[in-house]
Amino acid sequence: MESKKNYLTNGHTVGSWLLTIDHKRIGILYLLSVTAFFMLGGFFALLLRLELLTPRGDLFTSDIYNRIFTMHGVAMVFFFMIPAIPAAIGNFVLPIMVGAKDLAFPRINLLSWYLYIIGAALAFVSIVMGGVDTGWTFYTPYSSTYSTSAVTSAALGVFIAGFSSILTGLNFIVTVHKMRAPGMTWFRLPLFVWAHYATSLIMILGTPVIAVTVLLVFLERAFGFGFFDPRLGGDPVLFQHLFWFYSHPAVYIMILPSMGVISELVAAFTKKRPFGYEFIAGSSLAIALLGFFVWGHHMFVSSQSMYAGIVFSIITFLVGVPSAVKIFNWLATFYKGSITFETPMIYVLGFFGLFMVGGLTGLFLAIMAIDVHVHDTYFVVAHFHYIMVGGTVMGYLGGLHYWWPKMSGKMYNEALGRIAAIGIFLGFNLTFFPQFIAGYLGMPRRYHIYAEEFQIFNILSTGGAMVLGLSFIIPIFNMLWSLKFGKDAPANPWNAKGLEWTIPSPPTTHNFETTPIVTEEAYAYAPHDKGGH
Amino acid sequence: MMDFLLQYFPEQAGLLSAEVDAIYIFMLAVSLFFTVLVVALSVIFSIQYRKRNEKMPEAIHGNLVLELTWTGIPLLLTLFMFAWGTAVYIKQVRIPENAKEIFVVGKQWMWKIQHGEGPREMNELHVPINQPIKLTMTSEDVIHSFYIPAMRMKQDTVPGRYSFMWFQATKPGKYHIFCAEYCGTKHSGMIGSLYAMEPADYQKWLDERIKNPLEPVANQPASSSSVESPVVHGEKLFTELKCITCHSQTSGAMGPDLAGLFGRDVKLEDGRTVPADETYLRHSIINPADGIVQGYSALMPTYKGQVSEEQLLSLVAYIKSLQSKKN
Ligand SMILES: [Cu+2]
Ligand SMILES: [Cu+2]
Numbered sequence: 079m080e081s082k083k084n085y086l087t088n089g090h091t092v093g094s095w096l097l098t099i100d101h102k103r104i105g106i107l108y109l110l111s112v113t114a115f116f117m118l119g120g121f122f123a124l125l126l127r128l129e130l131l132t133p134r135g136d137l138f139t140s141d142i143y144n145r146i147f148t149m150h151g152v153a154m155v156f157f158f159m160i161p162a163i164p165a166a167i168g169n170f171v172l173p174i175m176v177g178a179k180d181l182a183f184p185r186i187n188l189l190s191w192y193l194y195i196i197g198a199a200l201a202f203v204s205i206v207m208g209g210v211d212t213g214w215t216f217y218t219p220y221s222s223t224y225s226t227s228a229v230t231s232a233a234l235g236v237f238i239a240g241f242s243s244i245l246t247g248l249n250f251i252v253t254v255h256k257m258r259a260p261g262m263t264w265f266r267l268p269l270f271v272w273a274h275y276a277t278s279l280i281m282i283l284g285t286p287v288i289a290v291t292v293l294l295v296f297l298e299r300a301f302g303f304g305f306f307d308p309r310l311g312g313d314p315v316l317f318q319h320l321f322w323f324y325s326h327p328a329v330y331i332m333i334l335p336s337m338g339v340i341s342e343l344v345a346a347f348t349k350k351r352p353f354g355y356e357f358i359a360g361s362s363l364a365i366a367l368l369g370f371f372v373w374g375h376h377m378f379v380s381s382q383s384m385y386a387g388i389v390f391s392i393i394t395f396l397v398g399v400p401s402a403v404k405i406f407n408w409l410a411t412f413y414k415g416s417i418t419f420e421t422p423m424i425y426v427l428g429f430f431g432l433f434m435v436g437g438l439t440g441l442f443l444a445i446m447a448i449d450v451h452v453h454d455t456y457f458v459v460a461h462f463h464y465i466m467v468g469g470t471v472m473g474y475l476g477g478l479h480y481w482w483p484k485m486s487g488k489m490y491n492e493a494l495g496r497i498a499a500i501g502i503f504l505g506f507n508l509t510f511f512p513q514f515i516a517g518y519l520g521m522p523r524r525y526h527i528y529a530e531e532f533q534i535f536n537i538l539s540t541g542g543a544m545v546l547g548l549s550f551i552i553p554i555f556n557m558l559w560s561l562k563f564g565k566d567a568p569a570n571p572w573n574a575k576g577l578e579w580t581i582p583s584p585p586t587t588h589n590f591e592t593t594p595i596v597t598e599e600a601y602a603y604a605p606h607d608k609g610g611h
Numbered sequence: 612m613m614d615f616l617l618q619y620f621p622e623q624a625g626l627l628s629a630e631v632d633a634i635y636i637f638m639l640a641v642s643l644f645f646t647v648l649v650v651a652l653s654v655i656f657s658i659q660y661r662k663r664n665e666k667m668p669e670a671i672h673g674n675l676v677l678e679l680t681w682t683g684i685p686l687l688l689t690l691f692m693f694a695w696g697t698a699v700y701i702k703q704v705r706i707p708e709n710a711k712e713i714f715v716v717g718k719q720w721m722w723k724i725q726h727g728e729g730p731r732e733m734n735e736l737h738v739p740i741n742q743p744i745k746l747t748m749t750s751e752d753v754i755h756s757f758y759i760p761a762m763r764m765k766q767d768t769v770p771g772r773y774s775f776m777w778f779q780a781t782k783p784g785k786y787h788i789f790c791a792e793y794c795g796t797k798h799s800g801m802i803g804s805l806y807a808m809e810p811a812d813y814q815k816w817l818d819e820r821i822k823n824p825l826e827p828v829a830n831q832p833a834s835s836s837s838v839e840s841p842v843v844h845g846e847k848l849f850t851e852l853k854c855i856t857c858h859s860q861t862s863g864a865m866g867p868d869l870a871g872l873f874g875r876d877v878k879l880e881d882g883r884t885v886p887a888d889e890t891y892l893r894h895s896i897i898n899p900a901d902g903i904v905q906g907y908s909a910l911m912p913t914y915k916g917q918v919s920e921e922q923l924l925s926l927v928a929y930i931k932s933l934q935s936k937k938n
Contacts, residue, residue, distance in 0.1 A: 524799070604669050
C-alpha cells in the first residue's frame with residue numbers, strides 16, 4: 079500500500095530525489111549540500127591554520143593565502159551558515175511543526191535549491207579558475223577594479239544564491255500564515271517557528287540589497303560603470319554601507335534560527351515550557367527589525383562621521399540586550415525542570431558558554447573607543463567565530479542530532495555524540511580564545527606573514543583547530559554509521575512535545591494521514607497546565 | 612603579577628592608550644562576572660534539577676519582575692559602557708589645534724609619508740613625543756588602514772578623499788605600523804615602524820633629513836622628492852600648473868580667489884552649499900565639473916591623471932595656507 083511507505087522509501091530513483099517537491103526530501107538535499115560546503119570551508123580553514131603556525135610564509139605564496147581565506151569565508155558564510163539551519167532543518171521540520179503537509183509553494187522550494195546549487199557551482203568555478211582574493215566582504219575598489227582574481231563568477235554565485243534564500247523566506251512566511259493546522263494559533267507555535275518567521279523577514283528585506291550590491295560590483299568590473307571606484311567617479315565607502323546593510327542582519331539570519339533550535343532543545347530536555355515564551359518569540363522579531371539599523375558599527379574607522387558612529391554605537395547596544403537576555407530565559411527554564419543530558423543537550427550547554435563569550439565581546443566592539451583599536455584585528459575574527467561557530471554551528475549540530483531520528487528513522491550512537499560535542503567545545507575554545515589576545519595585542523586579520531610576538535597564540539590556535547577538525551568528523555561518521563547500524567527510531571525518542579513527534583520516524587510523504595487538530599500549546603509538558611492561550 | 616598581565620597588552624605608548632585599556636579592563640571584569648554567573652547557574656541547575664523520576668515538572672510561564680530585572684540591569688550597564696566609550700572616542704577623533712601635521716599616502720603596498728617641514732620617509736614615521744601629531748591621509752589605489760597598536764589608533768585611508776587621525780606618543784621607542792584593511796597580495800607586508808623620539812632627537816633627525824633627503828621615489832617627478840615643505844612645493848606647482856593664471860588674486864580673474872576659502876561654506880551653481888574642507892579642495896582640482904562655484908562658469912580644466920596624490924596634498928596644503936596669510 080502506498081501510504082505505508084515513508085518519505086525515504088517512496089521512490090528510489092535519482093529523479094525521484096532531484097525532481098522531488100517533498101519539503102523533507104528537499105531538506106535532505108540541502109543537508110547534503112551544506113555539509114559538502116562545510117567540509118570544503120573547513121578544509122580551507124585547516125590550510126590557513128597550518129600556514130599560520132609560523133610567522134613566515136612557508137606553505138603558500140601570499141596570493142594563494144589570500145585566496146584560501148576568501149574561499150573559506152565565501153563557502154562558510156554564503157553556502158553553509160546562511161542556509162544551514164533554515165534550508166536544511168527548517169525545510170524539514172517547519173511544515174510539520176505547524177501541522178502542514180508541505181510548504182506553501184513546494185515547486186518554488188525545489189527552485190530555491192536549484193538556485194543555491196547554481197550559485198554554488200559558480201562559486202566553485204571561481205575556485206577552479208584560480209580562486210578569489212577579495213575576502214568574503216568584497217570591499218571596493220579592490221574587488222571592483224584592482225583584483226585580478228576570479229571575482230566575477232564568485233560575485234554572480236553569491237547573487238544567485240541570494241535568490242535562493244529570498245524564495246525560502248517567502249515560502250516560510252506564507253506557510254506560517256496560511257498553512258497552520260486548525261487550533262494552531264500564533265501563540266501555540268513552537269519558538270523554532272517564530273525564529274524562522276523572523277529570519278524569513280530578514281531574508282526577504284535584506285537579501286535583495288546584497289544581491290544588487292554584488293551585481294554593481296560585477297557591472298563595475300565587467301563594464302567599467304563607476305559606482306565605487308573614485309577614479310571612475312564612484313564612492314568606495316558606499317559599498318560598505320550597502321554591504322553591511324545586509325550583512326549585519328545576515329548575522330541574525332545565521333543566529334536566530336539557531337536560537338530557535340536552542341529553545342526547542344531546552345524545552346525538550348528540561349521537559350518544560352520555555353520561561354517567558356512570549357518574550358522569546360517577540361524578541362526574535364525585535365532583533366530582526368532592529369538589526370537593520372546597526373550596520374555602521376562595522377565602519378567606525380572608515381571615515382564615517384563621528385555623529386553617525388555615535389548613533390550606530392547606541393543602537394548596537396540596544397539590539398544586544400534582547401539577545402543577551404534570552405540566555406537568562408533559557409536558564410530560568412532549567413529551574414525546577416527534569417533535565418536529561420543526551421547529545422543535543424550537551425550542544426545546548428556548549429552554546430551557552432560560547433554564545434555568552436561571543437555576545438559579550440560584541441559589546442567590546444560596540445564601544446567605539448575599543449573598536450578603533452581592535453577593528454580588523456584577530457579580536458574581531460575571534461568574536462564572530464564565537465557567534466557563528468559557537469552560536470550557529472552548535473545550534474545546527476544540536477538540532478541535527480535532535481531531529482536526526484525523525485529524518486533518518488535511526489538512532490545515532492549516544493556516547494559518540496557526546497564525545498564529539500565535548501571535543502568541539504574544547505577544540506573551539508582552544509582555537510579562538512587565543513585570538514582575542516593576539517587581536518588586542520594588535521595582530522591584524524588577513525595577514526599571511528605576521529610579527530613574531532604573535533606566534534605563540536597562533537600555535538595554540540592551530541592546535542585547537544586540529545582538535546576541532548577531528549571532532550567535526552565524528553558527527554558525520556556517527557550519522558552515516560547510524561544509517562547502517564543504528565537502532566530504529568521510535569516516533570518520539572526524546573519524549574518531547576511537538577507535532578513532529580506525533581508522526582512516525584521517518585514520516586510518510588504527506589506527514590499527517592489526517593490533518594491534526596491542535597488543542598494545546600506547544601510545550602504542554604506539565605500535567606496541570608492549561609496553557610496560557 | 613603585573614608583568615604577567617602586561618604581556619597581554621600592547622605597549623601603552625600613547626596619550627589615550629591607558630584610557631582605552633581602562634575600558635577594556637572594565638569590560639573584561641563585566642564579562643567575567645556574567646560568564647561565571649551563567650556557567651555557575653547552568654552547572655547548579657543541571658545538577659539540582661536533573662531527572663529523578665518520571666514526574667513531569669510544573670510549568671512556570673514567566674515572571675514579569677524577573678524579566679524586567681534581567682533586562683533592566685544589562686540595559687543600564689550597556690548605557691554606561693556606551694557613555695564611557697563615546698567620551699573616549701570623542702577624544703580620539705577631536706584633533707587638537709596645535710597638532711603637528713604629517714601627510715600619509717597609502718599605496719599597494721607601502722606607506723609614503725611627508726612631514727610638514729618637507730622631509731619624506733617610506734614605511735617609517737618619526738615623531739617627537741609629547742606633541743600631538745595629526746595625520747592627513749589618503750590612498751592612491753584601494754582602501755588601506757593606518758594602524759598603530761601602541762597608540763590604540765587606526766583610520767582607513769580611502770582613495771578619493773582625505774581622512775584624519777591623531778595621536779600623541781608619550782614614550783620614546785619603536786612601534787609597529789600595520790595596514791589593517793585588506794588591500795591585496797602584500798597586505799601583510801604593508802607594515803612599518805613608528806619611531807617616537809625625544810623632541811631634541813627628533814629635531815636632529817629632521818635637520819639631518821633636510822640636508823640629506825631620501826632618494827627620489829621611483830615614478831615620482833624629481834621635483835616632488837626635494838626637501839620642500841608641502842606648502843612651498845604647492846606654491847611652485849600652483850605656478851607650474853598654471854593655476855595662477857585663473858586664480859590670481861587680481862580682480863577680473865577667471866576663477867575665484869582661493870585665499871580664505873578653506874573652512875568656509877561654498878555655494879554652488881546647482882544650489883548646494885558644501886564646506887570647503889580638504890576633500891572638497893582635492894575634488895575641485897580633480898573633478899572641477901562636479902560642482903561649479905556660484906557665479907563662475909565651468910572653465911577650469913580637470914587635472915585628473917596629471918597630478919599625483921602627493922602633489923595634490925601639496926596643492927591643498929598651499930591653498931589652506933592662503934587662509935592663514937590673510938588672518
Ligand atoms: Cu554588524
Ligand atoms: Cu592592507
